[in-house]
Amino acid sequence: MTGGEKLSTIRSDPVQSPQVYRSLVGALQYAAITRPEISYAVNQPASLDLVGFCDADWAIDPDDRRSTTELCVFLGSNLVSWSSKKQQTMSRSSYKSLASITAKITWIQSLLTEIRVQIPRQPTLLSFTLD
Incomplete structure (x- = not known):
């Protein structure tokens, strides 16, 4: 998503492809769950x-x-x-x-x-x- 966008419930265009957004979020969740070495590295401050x-x-x-x-x-x-x-x-x-x-x-x-x-x-x- 582009940073700095101001969204309005009245004057904003609808999201062009909600499937792409959901797919990206799902891929990030999958990577966090299935790659323990990534989770370990991230969680060791x-x-x-x-x-x-x-x-x-x-x-x-x-x-x-x-x-x-x-x-x-x-x-x-x-x-x-x-x-x-x-x-x-x-x-x-x-x-x-x-x-x-x-x-x-x-x-x-x-x-x-x-x-x-x-x-x-x-x-x-x-x-x-x-x-």
Whole structure:
């Protein structure tokens, strides 16, 4: 998929070939399940630093002008959580994305503590909001 596209439920063209998209996603899932050496390499982080990134695109939806909050969390070099969600209300504030990533990082820290995984440093939170 081309990056940077703004899709609208009203003015967007339909996907030309949903079968191609489903086929690509299926192939990626098949590779992740059937190639244990790939899964092992991906799931062996060199470090256990917890880093969270968040972003809020102000009024990005052309239909209702609501913002979208995006976030992702890395454990070492591996992506362990990600989310993209339209905000419920119109807002110029980036605080919603920061609150979301803070809650997610806190939950992951709690989970890691419960399974006795030591995090060497405090988590890092980075925000790329342009409000």
